[in-house]
Amino acid sequence: MISLAGRDILHAWGKFVFTGVGLGLLIGVTLTMAGVYRGMVDDAKVLLGNSGADLWVVQKDTLGPYAEPSSIYDDVYRGILGMPGVERAANVTYLTMQVRLGERDVRAMAVGIVPGGPGEPGYLVAGRQITRGHYEAVADMASGFKLGDRIQIRRNHYTVVGLTRRMVSSSGDPMVFIPLRDAQEAQFLKDNDVIVQQRRRTAANPAFNRPGVPGLLDAVIASQSNNSFVNAVLVQTKPGHSAEEVAEPIRRWKRLQVYTRVQMEEILVAKLIATSSKQIGMFLVILAIVSAAIVAFIIYTLTLGKIREIAVLKLIGTRNRTIAGMILQQALGLGFIGFVVGKISATLWAPLFPKYVLLEPGDAARGFAAVLIICALASVLAIRAALKVDPAEAIGG
Amino acid sequence: MADRLNNGIHIEGLTKRYGAGDTAVDALRGVDMQVAPGEVVGLVGPSGSGKTTLLKCLGAVIEPSSGSMKLGNDVIYKDGWKIKDLRALRRDNIGFVFQAPYLIPFLDVTDNVALLPMLAGRPNAESRQRALELLEALDVAHRAKAMPSQLSGGEQQRVAIARALVNRPPVILADEPTAPLDSERALAVIRILNKMAQQYQTAIIVVTHDEKIIPTFRRIYHIRDGRTHEEAGEGRTFE
Structure with missing residues (x-):
C-alpha cells in the first residue's frame, strides 16, 4: 500500500515546508526558552564551581551573598582561618552596577576578591590574574571588554588585565573582578557633598564633639569614612574534612550562617531562579498551546480542502x-519538519543571546517527543472532521 | 467480483423515505430495475425525481427503506442490509464514475487507478500492472505518470473509468459522466463504457440529463416521482 500522506506532502511540498518553517521557528523559540533555563542553572553551578569555595560564610539568618544582602566584618576571616579543617579563607564582595567604558556602559557584577584567594576566577582565557592591590580588573568575556581596556567603576578607573568566561551572576550579568579594597570602597563610596554633610552633622552632634575629649570627632569621622564590611567569606576545606564537619563549628562559635556547596546550589537553583524558571515554564506552556493550535488549524484546513477527495x-x-492514518502522518510530518527547522534555528541563534543558552540533547529529545504528541493531539480535530464525511457526498445530489 | 456476481443488478420494489410523520418525503416509491451483465442502461429523469437517491441506494451509501436489491446471485438488501461490510462491498463489487472525475490530486494516473486493488490488499506491483493494462485499453497509458491536473477533461474521465473498472466490479454506477464534456468527448466516453461493459461483462447504469448521449442507450429507465418505467432506446452508436 502506498503512503497517501507521503504522496500528499510531496505533492503540496511548498505548503508543508513553509508551514513547517513557521512552526519550526516557534519550536526554535521553545527550545531556546528551555535552553535559557538550562543556561541559568548551569551558570549557577559554574559560578559556584569556579569560585573555588567549599563553604560560604555569610551574615546570620540570611541567604547571602547571591540571593540576599549579607554583611559581615572583614576581619571575621581571620578567626575562620583558625577553625579546624579550614585550608584557606578570603573575603569577597558582590555589587551589581553599571561599569563604564568610554561612552558606553555595561551592566555587570563587580566582585571584590583577594588576589590568590578563594573567589578568584578559576581560569583565564587571556591575560593574567590581578597582582596589584588597586585598579586592575579581570572581566568576563560577555562584558565585551578587551585586554588593556580602561573601565570606570564609580570614580576610579581600572585596567583590564585578564579575561575569563562563564563567570556571570545569577541574573546573567558578566562579572568584573577587582581588588577587595577597591570593591569595598566602591560599595560604600559616598559623593563629596554627602561626605561634607556627614562631617557637618557629626561635628554638630554634641555626643561626638566634646570640648573635653580632643580627637574624638576626628576618630568618629575616620570610622565613618572606612568600610570594614564584606558580603561573605569563601572557605576552602582541608583534604579529608567534609564541608558539613567544617561548617558546624563556624555556625556554632562564630554565630554566622554557613552554606555548603550543595546548600548554595539549592539556594541558587531552587530559590534565586525559581521565579524565572516559572516564567519560562509559563512561556513553554503557552508556546506548546500556540504550536498545537497552529498545527491543528493547518491540518484541519488542509483536511477541509480535501473533503471531496476523502468522500x-x-x-x-x-x-x-487509512484516512485517519493519512491525516495523522501528515500532522507528524509537519511536526518533524518543524522540529528539524526549530532545532537548527535554535542552534544557530543561541550563541547570539546575551545570556548563556544551553541546548541539551536530552531537552531536544524530550522536545521532539512533545512535538509529536502535540501534533498527534492536534490532528484529532481534522481526523474527526474526515471521519464525519459522508461517502454519499461524492455522489452529490 | 465479476466471475462470482455475473447476473447483473436486480431491484424490486425499492423505496426510500426521508424523515417521518407529516414531514416524511418518499424519494423512491417502488423502483424495479434489471441490468444484465455487459449492458449499459440509461437512467433519466427531471431534477428531484429520485435519480441520485436511487444511485446512493445502489452504491450502498444510504440504506433503502424497503424492497430488495441483488448483485448477481447475492441479495445485498432485503428490508435491511444483508451484507455487514458495505465498505468492502463498494470496493469489490461497485465501480463509480462521477460527473467530475474526482481523481486523487496527489497521486499520479497509475496510482489513482491502482489504489483500489491496493486497498483490497493486492501487492503494489500487481495493482499497477492491472492499472496500466486498463489505461492501455482506454488509450491513456501515455499519461500514466502524469498528475491529474496535467490531464484534459476527457483524459481525466477515462482515468476515472479505469479506476471504476480496475477491481473488475460486476456493477458500475456512472453519475452524469459526460456532463462537463463536449459532444465528441461525451460520445467517446459512452463508447468506452459500452466497450468495457462488453469486455468485462459489467452492468453499467448511467444517470444522465445529457440529450447527446440518451440516443446511445438500448434501454432507458425513466424515473419520475420516485417510480421508474422502462422503455427501449435507439441504441445508436455514432461511430
Missing part, C-alpha cells in the same frame, strides 16, 4: 483508519 476515498472503500 471519494470512503466511497471506493478506503478504511477509516
Whole structure:
C-alpha cells in the first residue's frame, strides 16, 4: 500500500515546508526558552564551581551573598582561618552596577576578591590574574571588554588585565573582578557633598564633639569614612574534612550562617531562579498551546480542502483508519519538519543571546517527543472532521 | 467480483423515505430495475425525481427503506442490509464514475487507478500492472505518470473509468459522466463504457440529463416521482 500522506506532502511540498518553517521557528523559540533555563542553572553551578569555595560564610539568618544582602566584618576571616579543617579563607564582595567604558556602559557584577584567594576566577582565557592591590580588573568575556581596556567603576578607573568566561551572576550579568579594597570602597563610596554633610552633622552632634575629649570627632569621622564590611567569606576545606564537619563549628562559635556547596546550589537553583524558571515554564506552556493550535488549524484546513477527495476515498472503500492514518502522518510530518527547522534555528541563534543558552540533547529529545504528541493531539480535530464525511457526498445530489 | 456476481443488478420494489410523520418525503416509491451483465442502461429523469437517491441506494451509501436489491446471485438488501461490510462491498463489487472525475490530486494516473486493488490488499506491483493494462485499453497509458491536473477533461474521465473498472466490479454506477464534456468527448466516453461493459461483462447504469448521449442507450429507465418505467432506446452508436 502506498503512503497517501507521503504522496500528499510531496505533492503540496511548498505548503508543508513553509508551514513547517513557521512552526519550526516557534519550536526554535521553545527550545531556546528551555535552553535559557538550562543556561541559568548551569551558570549557577559554574559560578559556584569556579569560585573555588567549599563553604560560604555569610551574615546570620540570611541567604547571602547571591540571593540576599549579607554583611559581615572583614576581619571575621581571620578567626575562620583558625577553625579546624579550614585550608584557606578570603573575603569577597558582590555589587551589581553599571561599569563604564568610554561612552558606553555595561551592566555587570563587580566582585571584590583577594588576589590568590578563594573567589578568584578559576581560569583565564587571556591575560593574567590581578597582582596589584588597586585598579586592575579581570572581566568576563560577555562584558565585551578587551585586554588593556580602561573601565570606570564609580570614580576610579581600572585596567583590564585578564579575561575569563562563564563567570556571570545569577541574573546573567558578566562579572568584573577587582581588588577587595577597591570593591569595598566602591560599595560604600559616598559623593563629596554627602561626605561634607556627614562631617557637618557629626561635628554638630554634641555626643561626638566634646570640648573635653580632643580627637574624638576626628576618630568618629575616620570610622565613618572606612568600610570594614564584606558580603561573605569563601572557605576552602582541608583534604579529608567534609564541608558539613567544617561548617558546624563556624555556625556554632562564630554565630554566622554557613552554606555548603550543595546548600548554595539549592539556594541558587531552587530559590534565586525559581521565579524565572516559572516564567519560562509559563512561556513553554503557552508556546506548546500556540504550536498545537497552529498545527491543528493547518491540518484541519488542509483536511477541509480535501473533503471531496476523502468522500471519494470512503466511497471506493478506503478504511477509516487509512484516512485517519493519512491525516495523522501528515500532522507528524509537519511536526518533524518543524522540529528539524526549530532545532537548527535554535542552534544557530543561541550563541547570539546575551545570556548563556544551553541546548541539551536530552531537552531536544524530550522536545521532539512533545512535538509529536502535540501534533498527534492536534490532528484529532481534522481526523474527526474526515471521519464525519459522508461517502454519499461524492455522489452529490 | 465479476466471475462470482455475473447476473447483473436486480431491484424490486425499492423505496426510500426521508424523515417521518407529516414531514416524511418518499424519494423512491417502488423502483424495479434489471441490468444484465455487459449492458449499459440509461437512467433519466427531471431534477428531484429520485435519480441520485436511487444511485446512493445502489452504491450502498444510504440504506433503502424497503424492497430488495441483488448483485448477481447475492441479495445485498432485503428490508435491511444483508451484507455487514458495505465498505468492502463498494470496493469489490461497485465501480463509480462521477460527473467530475474526482481523481486523487496527489497521486499520479497509475496510482489513482491502482489504489483500489491496493486497498483490497493486492501487492503494489500487481495493482499497477492491472492499472496500466486498463489505461492501455482506454488509450491513456501515455499519461500514466502524469498528475491529474496535467490531464484534459476527457483524459481525466477515462482515468476515472479505469479506476471504476480496475477491481473488475460486476456493477458500475456512472453519475452524469459526460456532463462537463463536449459532444465528441461525451460520445467517446459512452463508447468506452459500452466497450468495457462488453469486455468485462459489467452492468453499467448511467444517470444522465445529457440529450447527446440518451440516443446511445438500448434501454432507458425513466424515473419520475420516485417510480421508474422502462422503455427501449435507439441504441445508436455514432461511430
